[in-house]
Amino acid sequence: MAGVADPHQYLAAKQRWAPIEVAFWLAMLLPFVLVPTYLPLASQIAITAIFAVSLDLILGYAGLVSLGHAAYFGLGAYTAGLIAKAGWGEPFSGLLIGGAAAGLFGHLTGYIVVRVRHLALIMITLGIGLLLYEVANRASWLTGGNDGLQGVAMWPLFGSFDFDLYGYTAYAYSLAVLFAVVLAARRLVHSPFGLSLRAIRENERRMPAIGAPSRARLRTIYTIAATIAGIGGALLAQTTQFVSLGALSFERSAELIVILVIGGTGRLYGGVVGAIVYMVARDRLSGMNPQYWYFWIGLMLIGVVLFLPNGILGGLATLLPRRSRAS
Amino acid sequence: MTAPALRTTGLHKSFGSLVVAQDVAISLPQGARYALIGPNGAGKTTLINLITGALRPDSGEILLGEEAITALEPDSRVKRGLARTFQINTLFPDLSPLEAVTLAVCERLGVANVWWRRLVGFRDAVDEAYDILASLNIGAVCYRATRELAYGQQRLLEIALALATKPKVLLLDEPAAGVPRQQGGELFEAIANLSSDITVLFIEHDMEVVFRFASRVIVMVGGRLLVEGTSSEIAADQRVREVYLGRSRHG
């Protein structure tokens, strides 16, 4: 409202926890009691949500379109899987190492990615993804190639929680990591750095004129997003005790964009909502021929672009009465 | 005598066969109020682009105070105290003016790369941003999205963003372009009230405004400096009359 006089209150209101956010996280605990048979699906959703949140940081906030984000997810997955296979099955350190490997690769490739825009950006991110996929495919002595990486054996989480068949540990673990990731991302998007990312998305040309080195900023967020994607991949390897080439594939990157866009970009929770909607729908329709599944995805994409450009969360935000900012 | 705040020597720039800057040498003393005039296409915007680093000159030097800045990136030049505004609004449509100006302040303070602390925690930066906006009379609309602001308010925000960098030298590219005359006058009042530590060069077509707010005037034609002098000298100069005043105001 225009009547707010105090700039501090205005900024504080923008980043305050909303009751619906708290309710959302409580609801994420419901699968434990309501649908315990679906816990493996629930942990897949949490992992996909982590991956989608990481893409949102570069695509939704900083405005970089990437068609190769699966490279970092897959790298984290293979790193964590290989460590466990080599005999170090401790999950938490494996998670961090998987994230670090992906982050390092993200940092290196970031120098390339932030230099280009438009079609060249699309092609370079796509190229990095395809390159890594080919490498993993060729190095089958290490990765298992088309058969996937087998024999990933995990130790109990924190020495006491076994990865059980029902997925209790897996979901608790994935959900906790998702929560931590969203907390960190939430802090980031409300920081000065997060503001500078939105500014780059809005008008990169203005940035140098206010003294901002936008390429350096983009490199930083690219590294952070790659790290988070790697953490997601590591979680997948650890909770399913298996890594397939699909983790690195172009389809995985494309699907991720679909998930994020359906949920809504640049909204922090868009990736989480998108992951829930997409994965539940796919599970319900799993009997369907994959070709027809693609038909519905295609239709959904066109519909979103034409009628719901800000995704589900954007649509909800216009339906619900705006929360008063004055208080 | 102290060194000029900004100086260029022998600036050359051509786009293919089109020469847009030819041996351009200007020198702005500390605290001066200079106007840069010339017909459309004379190369005025290009000169600002060269000075700020948006374009690289083919040859020539740019000095900010004592320091040669010719090889620096645009953002480093801003950090050293060289700010500009744009002839065509170049803003952040989805950010609020408060956010945009706070960001520019954070950039200057070197804290805009901090991602582990909340923006609200930087109270001094927020206060300073709000004060700049309020001093330009857009404090009341600073919580809206920039795209919702009236055009004239957006022109003021252009200036606010530049001021947030605490410039020593401020280059204003037609700050009142497209603004009704009355409002344009108010806008130039705001510019005239800027601290006298800031050296200002502005591009403007309205001669009344130029003669009222500029201590000296530089005339540019076809990529060259034609003449430089006080308002009355320029008003009396025959060559200026021919190439500029003689034709339509925006010709």
Added chain:
Amino acid sequence: MIAPAVGVLFDGFAYGMLLFLLSVGLSVTLGMMNFVNLAHGSFAMVGAYVAVSLMGLGWPFFATLPCAFLVAGVISVGFERTLFRRVYRASDLQQVLLTIGLAFISVAAAAWFYGTMQQPVRLPVYLRTYATFMGINFSIYRLFLIAVALAVTGLLVGALDYTRFGAQVRAAVDNQRMAQGLGVDVDTVFAITFALGSGLAGLGGALAIEIVGLDPNFTFTYLIYVLIVVAVGGLGSIRGSLLAAILLGVSDAAGKYYVPTLGAFLIYLVMVSLLLWRPSGLFGRR
């Protein structure tokens, strides 16, 4: 030693000419409108299925080629007028999403109508023979393919350089606003160019079946190759597309023959390095 090298070069060159037909339209329309059309591969697939269907009805192969061109062109301009034009001013992301959505739908539609198996083609017997020259066998079909592509290139270059419409296209690619200012109806010029470009993709699709086969995945398999050609060649440049397509075709054939273990790795590596060196492609502006 020489013979296999010549053979590889020949196959690669023929493949490159095919890639050129498939991609030249996208290059020109991208250069003009900056519209990232990831559904371009679908129009090639339309042409291919048109050819297969007509041959199923007993049409001769040559008669199906103009139909593949026409149907792909007409369908594409239908989408251009109704759907694509809504996102010309939208972000890269919106364009990517809309057109990739359409590509998904086209894959599903092809699977629905034709099933997911490879489609058979029955070429005339004389196209399936070989000409022997200095002890090396040259496939007649590939020679025919090269001839068609060279003829198309000649026509395109001639039309661009010597016709009024060509001049309008060049002006629009060069600087859209300036062209508008000079009285060029960019909207119409673009629609016609779009139809022509997609028509050529359709023709390429029909010609491709014999070499690479046809199933619903055709759209995506060739989309990546087409994008590489366009990005490496430079938007809006016919010369660039031609050169990039030949480069890609020859390196693909050579790679498969000499270093089969590397697979597509080399091609992606070359593309990424080339784009780093020249982000707007070999012949791109800026």
